[in-house]
Amino acid sequence: MSWTDKETPVSELKERVAAFARERDWEQFHTLKNLSVALAGEAAELMEPFQWLEGDRCKALLQDSAKREAIEDELADVVIYALQFANRGGIDLALAIDRKMAKNALKYPVDLAKGSAEKRG
Amino acid sequence: MSWTDKETPVSELKERVAAFARERDWEQFHTLKNLSVALAGEAAELMEPFQWLEGDRCKALLQDSAKREAIEDELADVVIYALQFANRGGIDLALAIDRKMAKNALKYPVDLAKGSAEKRG
Amino acid sequence: MSWTDKETPVSELKERVAAFARERDWEQFHTLKNLSVALAGEAAELMEPFQWLEGDRCKALLQDSAKREAIEDELADVVIYALQFANRGGIDLALAIDRKMAKNALKYPVDLAKGSAEKRG
Amino acid sequence: MSWTDKETPVSELKERVAAFARERDWEQFHTLKNLSVALAGEAAELMEPFQWLEGDRCKALLQDSAKREAIEDELADVVIYALQFANRGGIDLALAIDRKMAKNALKYPVDLAKGSAEKRG
Numbered sequence: 001m002s003w004t005d006k007e008t009p010v011s012e013l014k015e016r017v018a019a020f021a022r023e024r025d026w027e028q029f030h031t032l033k034n035l036s037v038a039l040a041g042e043a044a045e046l047m048e049p050f051q052w053l054e055g056d057r058c059k060a061l062l063q064d065s066a067k068r069e070a071i072e073d074e075l076a077d078v079v080i081y082a083l084q085f086a087n088r089g090g091i092d093l094a095l096a097i098d099r100k101m102a103k104n105a106l107k108y109p110v111d112l113a114k115g116s117a118e119k120r121g
Numbered sequence: 122m123s124w125t126d127k128e129t130p131v132s133e134l135k136e137r138v139a140a141f142a143r144e145r146d147w148e149q150f151h152t153l154k155n156l157s158v159a160l161a162g163e164a165a166e167l168m169e170p171f172q173w174l175e176g177d178r179c180k181a182l183l184q185d186s187a188k189r190e191a192i193e194d195e196l197a198d199v200v201i202y203a204l205q206f207a208n209r210g211g212i213d214l215a216l217a218i219d220r221k222m223a224k225n226a227l228k229y230p231v232d233l234a235k236g237s238a239e240k241r242g
Numbered sequence: 243m244s245w246t247d248k249e250t251p252v253s254e255l256k257e258r259v260a261a262f263a264r265e266r267d268w269e270q271f272h273t274l275k276n277l278s279v280a281l282a283g284e285a286a287e288l289m290e291p292f293q294w295l296e297g298d299r300c301k302a303l304l305q306d307s308a309k310r311e312a313i314e315d316e317l318a319d320v321v322i323y324a325l326q327f328a329n330r331g332g333i334d335l336a337l338a339i340d341r342k343m344a345k346n347a348l349k350y351p352v353d354l355a356k357g358s359a360e361k362r363g
Numbered sequence: 364m365s366w367t368d369k370e371t372p373v374s375e376l377k378e379r380v381a382a383f384a385r386e387r388d389w390e391q392f393h394t395l396k397n398l399s400v401a402l403a404g405e406a407a408e409l410m411e412p413f414q415w416l417e418g419d420r421c422k423a424l425l426q427d428s429a430k431r432e433a434i435e436d437e438l439a440d441v442v443i444y445a446l447q448f449a450n451r452g453g454i455d456l457a458l459a460i461d462r463k464m465a466k467n468a469l470k471y472p473v474d475l476a477k478g479s480a481e482k483r484g
Binding site: 256297328339345347 | 383413
Binding site for chain 1: 146149150160165176182196199211218221225236
């Protein structure tokens with residue numbers, strides 16, 4: 001089976017992450033609290049390479065293949081924990097995203113929000 | 122079209138998130154740096170309801186339907202920013218997860234990692 | 243007694259924070275884990291007003307007195323949790339900072355580190 | 364001069380942190396935005412050793428002197444960035460803490476807040 005965004009439904013990713021934890025008997029550690037803490041830790045690592053850089057130099061990081069791989073790994077870690085959080089909470093992620101984006105669309109109507117950096121969720 | 126984890130490939134979610142930002146002309150704010158900061162902010166909000174609670178009471182939160190919806194919304198926000206980060210960085214998320222999980226499998230072989238809370242990625 | 247950075251030793255701040263928690267019988271919730279999570283949550287709130295802004299507009303935020311007060315409050319929250327973490331862990335914060343800065347000075351000698359945005363602690 | 368919480372006013376710590384950055388010509392990177400991101404990164408590192416542990420085992424970490432030193436270093440890093448944020452923003456930290464704690468006292472009166480884990484700032 002091939003893993004690409006085009007061919008992989010979210011449920012496949014969820015199942016793979018669940019199996020990985022199950023095989024290692026890690027579910028005992030995977031409370032929602034602990035997973036949210038681990039996810040936040042990975043999110044902080046994703047920020048780290050950018051923290052002292054301005055816009056242009058941020059983009060340049062992705063041109064360097066070793067740095068790109070490190071950044072892709074951090075992003076993967078974030079999403080892996082999000083998937084396992086969904087697994088452990090019995091959450092359908094696509095459904096949750098669908099509902100949240102509908103709320104966001106009401107909160108930020110195109111004509112008012114256009115081009116504005118005002119606080120948004 | 123129906124949005125569920127079973128039926129939705131990652132690419133559909135990515136495209137929806139990209140379209141939302143494009144329609145609002147928000148791409149100018151969506152540098153990788155800014156998106157990583159926003160993602161970390163949402164990750165912190167996901168932790169927040171759990172921060173003073175121990176294991177049992179964490180689980181109970183999801184029984185309360187208003188709290189469940191709030192938590193699902195926070196998780197959705199985290200993943201929305203992860204998807205947009207992938208969009209802006211030209212990252213195939215399923216591929217990145219596939220590669221990262223292969224690395225994790227080497228780092229935490231089942232027989233050694235089983236049941237241990239030792240540091241893991 | 244007056245509270246200003248010039249006149250207030252760290253120990254006074256620590257004691258005030260400890261007393262606040264003690265009076266409310268909150269020490270039961272103040273494990274090191276929970277305090278580190280709460281601190282990270284406040285740190286995320288401190289980032290939030292800056293997340294979509296570039297350099298110049300960041301500075302302008304502090305000119306607006308309501309926004310300045312909100313930002314000062316978030317910074318205070320971060321430090322309050324750091325002080326309570328020190329209280330609960332029996333950590334002398336000034337001593338810890340003294341030791342860490344000595345390590346940093348070895349890691350980033352002036353002549354090599356000058357003007358460079360390379361990764362630093 | 365001796366550095367301990369009892370003898371060190373906040374202003375001394377601030378000045379030391381400011382001098383360190385000034386000597387390395389790092390002020391150019393120390394925008395409020397970048398410092399808030401760096402602070403959040405250090406806060407995440409402070410959480411990390413606790414993320415999979417429950418209460419008792421969290422406390423045990425501080426008995427191990429190498430782990431204690433690592434945790435004290437992370438706490439120091441958090442506070443160092445908070446002090447530099449205060450420096451760059453022209454914020455009197457003790458004053459900000461004094462004001463924030465007065466607000467907290469109004470928000471969480473002793474008789475109502477006692478022993479309750481309900482959301483608090």
